[in-house]
Amino acid sequence: MSQNAKDIAVLIGSLRKDSINRKAALALAGLAPPSLRLDLIEIGHLPFYNQELDGEPAQTPASYSDFRRRLARADGVIFATPEYNRSYPAVLKNAIDIGTRPYGKSIWSGKPAGVVSVSLGALGAFGANQQLRQLLANVNMRVLQQPEIYLAGADKLFDADGNVTVDSTRDLLRGFVDAFAAWTQPAAIAA
Numbered sequence: 001m002s003q004n005a006k007d008i009a010v011l012i013g014s015l016r017k018d019s020i021n022r023k024a025a026l027a028l029a030g031l032a033p034p035s036l037r038l039d040l041i042e043i044g045h046l047p048f049y050n051q052e053l054d055g056e057p058a059q060t061p062a063s064y065s066d067f068r069r070r071l072a073r074a075d076g077v078i079f080a081t082p083e084y085n086r087s088y089p090a091v092l093k094n095a096i097d098i099g100t101r102p103y104g105k106s107i108w109s110g111k112p113a114g115v116v117s118v119s120l121g122a123l124g125a126f127g128a129n130q131q132l133r134q135l136l137a138n139v140n141m142r143v144l145q146q147p148e149i150y151l152a153g154a155d156k157l158f159d160a161d162g163n164v165t166v167d168s169t170r171d172l173l174r175g176f177v178d179a180f181a182a183w184t185q186p187a188a189i190a191a
Contacts, residue, residue, distance in 0.1 A: 005037040006184045009074040013081035013089040013128075015044040020154040021080040023162035024118045024173070028078065031174045035181050038078065041070060049097040064098050068107050071099055076112035076184045077141070081132055083117065083125035088132045100139055113141035114180045116149040116173075124150025144183045149176050 010029070014021040022040075029038035046063050047053070054060050071077065081088045099107040113136045117125030129150055136143050149172065151157060157169045164170040 005035055006075040006181070007073065008032075008036050008038045008076045008078060008180070008184070009071055010038050010040045010078045010080065011043055011092060011095055012040065013079065013092040015091060019082070020120070020151075020158060021082050021116075021118045023158040024116055024151060024154065025078070025080040026162045027158070027164045027170075027173055028080075028116070028177050031170070032177045033181050036177065036184070038177075039074075041067075043067070043091055043095040046091075046094055046098055048094055049101065051101070054101055067095070067098060072107040074111065076114070076180070077108075078114040078116065078180065079132060079136070080116045080118060081125060081128045083119050083121075083123075083128035086127040086131075088128040088135075092132065093135070096135060096139060106139060108136070109140040111141050112144065112180070112184045114144045114176065114183070116151070116176065118151040118154045120153065120155050122152050124152035124154075126150050142183070144180055147172070147176050147179060149173070 010025045012019065012021050012025050025040055032038050046067060047061055054064065079092065081092060115129050115132050117129035119125040133143050151169065157164060157166050159165050164173065
């Protein structure tokens with residue numbers, strides 16, 4: 001990993017320790033080129049966003065402030081999401097809401113973003129992926145359009161330690177993280 005590696009935060013929409021989305025995120029981190037450093041950021045501890053808690057700096061929960069500081073310095077964000085009822089989980093929406101506040105101080109604006117959706121089902125969490133992409137565009141993130149990643153039947157793609165067990169899946173994830181690395185470069189940002 002390069003000393004000048006881009007700092008990429010990874011937010012996982014499943015809170016389970018052994019979730020397939022966490023396994024996919026760890027696989028991406030392991031496949032990342034030296035130009036990227038992927039860091040999994042925990043979001044399950046963040047209280048639901050409440051503007052009343054976010055008025056005076058002394059009132060703002062430390063978890064909000066710490067999260068905002070960490071994500072503000074990230075060079076990009078990758079979201080790994082399951083699908084709950086044809087949408088992404090509330091824990092992701094909450095983290096995104098916290099990052100857009102206070103009004104006018106969004107930590108997301110202009111950052112490169114990527115979405116990977118992972119499910120046990122046949123659709124690969126397509127609905128969650130598409131809805132999350134819409135939300136990220138709304139908060140002014142630059143969402144990587146291709147390749148799109150929808151991992152279906154993911155319980156068969158990773159071993160118990162989270163290693164990718166299918167060569168074509170490994171190639172797909174490597175292609176995604178390589179494309180994301182190019183997406184974070186100044187030429188892509190200017191485009």
